[in-house]
Amino acid sequence: MQSRTRSTRAGRPRSATADAAILAATRAALVELGWSRLTLGDVATRAGVAKTTLYRRWAGKNELVVDAVxxxxxxxxxxxxxxxxxxxxxxxxxxxxxxxxxxxxxxxxxxxxxxxxxxxxxxxxxxxxxxxxxxxxxxxxxxxxxxxxxxxxxxxxxxxxxxxxxxxxxxxxxxxxxxxxxxxxxxxxxxxxxxxxxxxxxxxxxxxxxxxxxxxxxx
Amino acid sequence: MQSRTRSTRAGRPRSATADAAILAATRAALVELGWSRLTLGDVATRAGVAKTTLYRRWAGKNELVVDAVxxxxxxxxxxxxxxxxxxxxxxxxxxxxxxxxxxxxxxxxxxxxxxxxxxxxxxxxxxxxxxxxxxxxxxxxxxxxxxxxxxxxxxxxxxxxxxxxxxxxxxxxxxxxxxxxxxxxxxxxxxxxxxxxxxxxxxxxxxxxxxxxxxxxxx
Amino acid sequence: MQSRTRSTRAGRPRSATADAAILAATRAALVELGWSRLTLGDVATRAGVAKTTLYRRWAGKNELVVDAVxxxxxxxxxxxxxxxxxxxxxxxxxxxxxxxxxxxxxxxxxxxxxxxxxxxxxxxxxxxxxxxxxxxxxxxxxxxxxxxxxxxxxxxxxxxxxxxxxxxxxxxxxxxxxxxxxxxxxxxxxxxxxxxxxxxxxxxxxxxxxxxxxxxxxx
Amino acid sequence: MQSRTRSTRAGRPRSATADAAILAATRAALVELGWSRLTLGDVATRAGVAKTTLYRRWAGKNELVVDAVxxxxxxxxxxxxxxxxxxxxxxxxxxxxxxxxxxxxxxxxxxxxxxxxxxxxxxxxxxxxxxxxxxxxxxxxxxxxxxxxxxxxxxxxxxxxxxxxxxxxxxxxxxxxxxxxxxxxxxxxxxxxxxxxxxxxxxxxxxxxxxxxxxxxxx
DNA sequence: TCATAAGCGAGACGGTACGTCAGGTCTTCCA
DNA sequence: TGGAAGACCTGACGTACCGTCTCGCTTATGA
The missing domain is CATH 1.10.357.10 (Tetracycline Repressor, domain 2)
Known part of the structure; x- marks a missing residue:
């Protein structure tokens, strides 16, 4: 089926748990650092995730924080x-x-x-x-x-x-x-x-x- | 007298026009760039002022923008x-x-x-x-x-x-x-x-x- | 015999044409990009091969280029x-x-x-x-x-x-x-x-x- | 004189000792790491200098190493x-x-x-x-x-x-x-x-x- | 004939370094 | 002594590749 072909694409699938970990890490960083001192590198580290993984899913700090909030x-x-x-x-x-x-x-x-x-x-x-x-x-x-x-x-x-x-x-x-x-x-x-x-x-x-x-x- | 000594201190006095120029430049930069892309270096340049002059009068971006707004x-x-x-x-x-x-x-x-x-x-x-x-x-x-x-x-x-x-x-x-x-x-x-x-x-x-x-x- | 067991192991054999394609792609990439801008991902793409296939046969950029040159x-x-x-x-x-x-x-x-x-x-x-x-x-x-x-x-x-x-x-x-x-x-x-x-x-x-x-x- | 105006320009002059420190640090890094693992960030750290200072004086790794060698x-x-x-x-x-x-x-x-x-x-x-x-x-x-x-x-x-x-x-x-x-x-x-x-x-x-x-x- | 086993493409993953940019400080010379 | 100029250190940016991994699929052999 086309839908199957679409949903089950080739390649390693995205980690399901990463999204939740990143959003939680974002909120934790907001608590500790606030918006202006929050860095995506720090969020990635807290979430136990590479910076690239984060950028693969969100366009930037703004979009990430909207979702987290x-x-x-x-x-x-x-x-x-x-x-x-x-x-x-x-x-x-x-x-x-x-x-x-x-x-x-x-x-x-x-x-x-x-x-x-x-x-x-x-x-x-x-x-x-x-x-x-x-x-x-x-x-x-x-x-x-x-x-x-x-x-x-x-x-x-x-x-x-x-x-x-x-x-x-x-x-x-x-x-x-x-x-x-x-x-x-x-x-x-x-x-x-x-x-x-x-x-x-x-x-x-x-x-x-x-x-x-x-x-x-x-x- | 003390008051005169305080107000008319030795050395070159601060430029009176600089403050207004800086605040106006800040607003102009906000219009063009918005908050996040506004830089103090750019504001200083627009105001025809050195960065040091700006920092001598405001603690940072936040304080400057509060006054400008x-x-x-x-x-x-x-x-x-x-x-x-x-x-x-x-x-x-x-x-x-x-x-x-x-x-x-x-x-x-x-x-x-x-x-x-x-x-x-x-x-x-x-x-x-x-x-x-x-x-x-x-x-x-x-x-x-x-x-x-x-x-x-x-x-x-x-x-x-x-x-x-x-x-x-x-x-x-x-x-x-x-x-x-x-x-x-x-x-x-x-x-x-x-x-x-x-x-x-x-x-x-x-x-x-x-x-x-x-x-x-x-x- | 052991030697037969070793050489003709079970599983899909390695593609014979891949090696030549990879070496040719490596030389083409050297021509266009030079050593420092040559990337193994690019070589793999040019050769119509996955990156994993390339790494299965060469340890890295150095070894690959020695063979290509x-x-x-x-x-x-x-x-x-x-x-x-x-x-x-x-x-x-x-x-x-x-x-x-x-x-x-x-x-x-x-x-x-x-x-x-x-x-x-x-x-x-x-x-x-x-x-x-x-x-x-x-x-x-x-x-x-x-x-x-x-x-x-x-x-x-x-x-x-x-x-x-x-x-x-x-x-x-x-x-x-x-x-x-x-x-x-x-x-x-x-x-x-x-x-x-x-x-x-x-x-x-x-x-x-x-x-x-x-x-x-x-x- | 024009030449004086040119040579004694406004602003803080470039640190004289920085160049020598950077070149020495480059050679030290070459000894320890070799060319490919040498990074400009590391050289800057070894020289006790900011990365930007390094980039202000050399266009990149190549030029720096030529001078060091x-x-x-x-x-x-x-x-x-x-x-x-x-x-x-x-x-x-x-x-x-x-x-x-x-x-x-x-x-x-x-x-x-x-x-x-x-x-x-x-x-x-x-x-x-x-x-x-x-x-x-x-x-x-x-x-x-x-x-x-x-x-x-x-x-x-x-x-x-x-x-x-x-x-x-x-x-x-x-x-x-x-x-x-x-x-x-x-x-x-x-x-x-x-x-x-x-x-x-x-x-x-x-x-x-x-x-x-x-x-x-x-x- | 069909399970087993390896190769294969795709692409996400954790990393490292990149070269740039802005922040805020400092050092120089000039007015 | 204030100010313009600009070099300085710091630290984050967003990107590019690295080499590894996990998928679903293909292609062989051998029981």
């Missing part, structure tokens, strides 16, 4: 605390906890900085990190609707636009708080943030506002 | 469009316009990335950029109060905390939209963002809410 | 021009012509250079090239004796020593002229060289000298 | 043993002794090999080594003439051609004996070589022959 955000889970407010607070605290880890802190901002001059890298970040975590917004919104906390689904286009906006507001606020303002995103901050966001969201819809506002008023 | 944000002005909503939309669009300029895009994120492992740099960013632009929040809030769009000043501590939160939400959302999501912060996005933020803010205060909500409902 | 010198023939002087001139010109070919020029000197630190390689050069071409000296001397141009054979030990010396003088002079002085070994040079050598040789023997000297005097 | 041959001196034969034997033995030193053995042949594909390197070898040592031939011939061992100076053009030829014969024979045949150039070999060469040379000239032949006959 992206895996971190896959740990995010949307908890079920019974209310949308509590769920948001929970996921925001998780996000803040990840951004508190040194391998995420310096890695994420650095690749974003590099991506401003590299379209391919920008796309890779979008694919591996941004779009991948938007699932949390979609999942949270669906659950809130099933609880009756949010009005029914608007037109698809509008829904997508709002999901993007919410994601920018949530992720942006946490990133700015922890990395740019460089202050802790502690419970108090998270509660204040969530209250403003949710109030805004509830009122934004024509129908579902009042009851939610009343509920929030009691916090 | 900080000047960009001083251009931000709080416009008076008659309502808080319009004022916020105006300043957010200005902010987005600055983040669209290549010298800001790659420079800002890069120094933030470096600052995650450098306390002094973190402090420098806070002083030169973050705290410096919080003036916009304070000024905007004061003007809104004088218009009656927001309730009177709460306790000072609470006021400061809220100002920080608003700044994180505004700046964070714009940064995330433009640099991480890498989508344009166009008028539609800004209007949606402002509506959610303002609604949340108005409801957050016990008294000032209803009238604002009614006003926004008409948009 | 040695074949070139097997082209040397001792011409019969009627006199020892003319015969020597003929073979010297042939030798110079071979050393003018790029595959010989860079290959020969390079393996000699490597052989200074590698006894096995030194032995391989002696066997494959040096001793192999001494036949020309022996053959020429025998023919000259049969013509009466040289005195009868001295003691075997002395004969061997003299043959070595003559070979060093002839080959050495041509090598030095063409490769180190980097001047052409043209007819004028060859005639001058041959005259000095032959005069020296003739006088060196107790008896045969005078007649030869007289003959040479007329040139 | 050339210094070795400057040690050659033409001894005065009272007769041309003895003088030649003396200088040939010195030459053989130098070619017995590992730094000369592998270095010399290697750069000659490289020079077959590099005209600039060929010229450098000619200038730094070949032409430089031809002085020995000229000096020896002049001394022999003053002793009456050789006929008076022929036409200048003819004299130059003969000097080149003699140099090729002497240097070539020694190089071939020691490096290609890989046999020792001991006293017996040197005596045999010198006898053939001198006889040839003496007979080559119309007048000076006979007496010299008689002298040599007694050896």
């Amino acid at each position: 992206a895996e971190l955000f896959d740990e995010l889970r949307l908890p079920d605390h019974g209310s949308l407010a509590a769920d948001i607070e929970g996921v925001v605290l998780q996000f803040a906890a990840i951004l508190d880890r040194p391998e995420a802190r310096s890695g994420l901002m650095a690749v974003v900085a590099e991506s401003t001059r590299d379209e391919a890298l920008r796309e890779r970040i979008r694919t591996s990190i941004v779009d991948r975590q938007k699932r949390l917004v979609l999942e949270g919104r669906a659950r809130a609707r099933s609880r009756g906390e949010l009005p029914p689904e608007p037109a698809p286009e509008e829904a997508a636009r709002t999901a993007d906006l919410i994601f920018d507001m949530v992720a942006g606020a946490v990133v700015h708080r922890t990395l740019i303002s460089a202050e802790p995103a502690d419970e108090q901050w998270v509660r204040g943030f969530t209250r403003i966001l949710l109030t805004g969201l509830a009122a934004h819809s024509p129908s579902g506002g009042p009851s939610l506002l009343e509920e929030l008023g009691g916090i | 900080a000047e960009l944000f001083d251009e931000l002005r709080l416009p008076d469009h008659g309502s808080l909503a319009a004022d916020i939309e105006g300043v957010v669009l200005q902010f987005a316009a600055i983040l669209d300029r290549p010298e800001a895009r790659s420079g800002l994120m890069a120094v933030v990335a470096e600052s995650t492992r450098d306390e002094a740099l973190r402090e420098r960013i806070r002083t030169s950029i973050v705290d410096r632009q919080k003036r916009l929040v304070l000024e905007g809030r004061a003007r809104a109060r004088s218009r009656g769009e927001l309730p009177p000043e709460p306790a000072p501590e609470e006021a400061a905390r809220t100002a920080d939160l608003i700044f994180d939400m505004v700046a964070g959302a714009v940064v995330h939209r433009t640099l991480i999501s890498a989508e344009p912060a166009d008028e539609q996005w800004v209007r949606g963002f402002t509506r959610i933020l303002l609604t949340g803010l108005a409801a957050h205060s016990p008294s000032g809410g209803p009238s604002l909500l009614e006003e926004l409902g008409g948009i | 040695a074949e070139l010198f097997d082209e040397l023939r001792l011409p019969d021009h009627g006199s020892l002087a003319a015969d020597i001139e003929g073979v010297v010109l042939q030798f110079a012509a071979i050393l003018d070919r790029p595959e010989a020029r860079s290959g020969l000197m390079a393996v000699v250079a490597e052989s200074t630190r590698d006894e096995a390689l030194r032995e391989r050069i002696r066997t494959s090239i040096v001793d192999r071409q001494k036949r020309l000296v022996l053959e020429g001397r025998a023919r000259a004796r049969s013509r009466g141009e040289l005195p009868p054979e001295p003691a075997p030990e002395e004969a061997a020593r003299t043959a070595d010396l003559i070979f060093d003088m002839v080959a050495g002079a041509v090598v030095h002229r063409t490769l180190i002085s980097a001047e052409p070994a043209d007819e004028q040079w060859v005639r001058g060289f041959t005259r000095i050598l032959l005069t020296g040789l003739a006088a060196h023997s107790p008896s045969g000298g005078p007649s030869l000297l007289e003959e040479l005097g007329g040139i | 050339a210094e070795l041959f400057d040690e050659l001196r033409l001894p005065d043993h009272g007769s041309l034969a003895a003088d030649i034997e003396g200088v040939v033995l010195q030459f053989a002794a130098i070619l017995d030193r590992p730094e000369a053995r592998s270095g010399l042949m290697a750069v000659v090999a490289e020079s077959t594909r590099d005209e600039a390197l060929r010229e450098r070898i000619r200038t730094s080594i070949v032409d430089r040592q031809k002085r020995l031939v000229l000096e020896g011939r002049a001394r022999a003439r003053s002793r009456g061992e050789l006929p008076p100076e022929p036409a200048p053009e003819e004299a130059a051609r003969t000097a080149d030829l003699i140099f090729d014969m002497v240097a070539g024979a020694v190089v071939h004996r020691t490096l290609i045949s890989a046999e020792p150039a001991d006293e017996q070999w040197v005596r045999g070589f010198t006898r053939i060469l001198l006889t040839g040379l003496a007979a080559h000239s119309p007048s000076g022959g006979p007496s010299l032949l008689e002298e040599l006959g007694g050896i």
